[in-house]
Amino acid sequence: MDFTAAKFLAAGIACLGMGLAAIGVGNIFGQFLSGALRNPSAADGQFGRAFIGAALAEGLGIFAFVVALILLFVV
Amino acid sequence: MAAGGGIDPIHQFELKPLVGLRLGNLDLSFTNSSLFMALTVAVVTGLMIYGSSQRAVVPGRLQSLAEMAYEFVASTVTGVMGKEGMRFFPFVFSLFMFVLTANLLGMIPGSFTVTSHIVVTAAFAFLVIGVVLVYGIAKHGSHFFGLFVPKGAPGWLLPFMVLIEAVSFVSRPISLSLRLFGNMLAGHVALKVFGGFVVMLTGSLGIGMVLAPLPMLLAIALTAFEFLVAFLQAYVFAILTCVYLNDALHPGH
Numbered sequence: 001m002d003f004t005a006a007k008f009l010a011a012g013i014a015c016l017g018m019g020l021a022a023i024g025v026g027n028i029f030g031q032f033l034s035g036a037l038r039n040p041s042a043a044d045g046q047f048g049r050a051f052i053g054a055a056l057a058e059g060l061g062i063f064a065f066v067v068a069l070i071l072l073f074v075v
Numbered sequence: 076m077a078a079g080g081g082i083d084p085i086h087q088f089e090l091k092p093l094v095g096l097r098l099g100n101l102d103l104s105f106t107n108s109s110l111f112m113a114l115t116v117a118v119v120t121g122l123m124i125y126g127s128s129q130r131a132v133v134p135g136r137l138q139s140l141a142e143m144a145y146e147f148v149a150s151t152v153t154g155v156m157g158k159e160g161m162r163f164f165p166f167v168f169s170l171f172m173f174v175l176t177a178n179l180l181g182m183i184p185g186s187f188t189v190t191s192h193i194v195v196t197a198a199f200a201f202l203v204i205g206v207v208l209v210y211g212i213a214k215h216g217s218h219f220f221g222l223f224v225p226k227g228a229p230g231w232l233l234p235f236m237v238l239i240e241a242v243s244f245v246s247r248p249i250s251l252s253l254r255l256f257g258n259m260l261a262g263h264v265a266l267k268v269f270g271g272f273v274v275m276l277t278g279s280l281g282i283g284m285v286l287a288p289l290p291m292l293l294a295i296a297l298t299a300f301e302f303l304v305a306f307l308q309a310y311v312f313a314i315l316t317c318v319y320l321n322d323a324l325h326p327g328h
Contacts, residue, residue: 048151048154048314051307051311051314052314052315052318055254055314058254058258059250059254062253062254062257062261063250063253063257065261066253069260073085
């Protein structure tokens with residue numbers, strides 16, 4: 001296979017990780033919302049924790065994005 | 076180079092020296108990045124000085140903006156670290172305001188986003204972890220390393236747990252810096268790519284002209300989303316800083 005073609009393919013495959021991170025972030029906010037709807041008075045206090053979890057899950061998707069960028073522009 | 080249409084989404088992050096300055100092999104040029112950093116500091120300082128100079132009982136717009144920022148960060152800090160965490164308030168507040176203002180200034184078309192360069196975000200992240208290490212060791216001595224020893228783990232598992240905790244601690248500055256950098260970079264690249272679609276479709280004539288408003292609408296929606304991300308990433312940076320500093324304040328929790 002051509003080197004450039006392989007590079008672009010690899011960058012595309014690396015982007016799958018971003019979709020998987022999206023599942024994680026969606027899961028966190030979905031659970032948060034379902035909990036918040038059951039007990040709305042407790043929701044405000046847990047807002048920060050939901051965002052910490054989302055940030056940690058999203059960070060892994062960002063790693064995938066950085067891998068894709070490195071493949072595209074550095075390798 | 077990625078887009079075939081001649082629109083380079085990475086071009087906007089290029090550093091351009093405005094005032095050249097060299098010391099031997101050291102390039103100390105005043106670049107557009109330095110300009111926007113100085114601008115960020117000027118905006119934040121101006122807002123806080125003006126906001127605290129009036130001291131009106133019924134605050135004006137800028138004063139209530141400054142008060143809201145203060146109360147928001149103060150509630151985040153006390154929420155995560157408790158009352159004694161307020162000694163780190165100036166540090167967290169400066170970080171939050173700088174990152175937030177830099178992100179928002181970057182949203183002005185044609186401007187430069189300081190936080191889209193990993194060297195800037197990595198400097199912040201290593202500063203945070205440096206403060207955690209120095210403060211934790213200065214306050215708790217060797218007790219600080221109890222952070223790496225989880226309580227209640229069975230003895231044979233302990234070496235692995237310590238290893239995992241150590242790796243997770245070392246990867247903190249990396250993930251902290253990459254998160255902010257990646258979010259800002261990805262957002263601005265996406266905006267540029269969708270803007271490029273509009274130009275390319277309009278230029279293609281025929282059916283493309285009819286379709287051109289679609290990516291335009293998406294670009295508008297993405298711009299609104301980017302404002303949300305700009306605030307959210309500053310908040311996430313601040314709250315993760317609080318979480319990490321909490322380890323230095325109360326190790327072993």
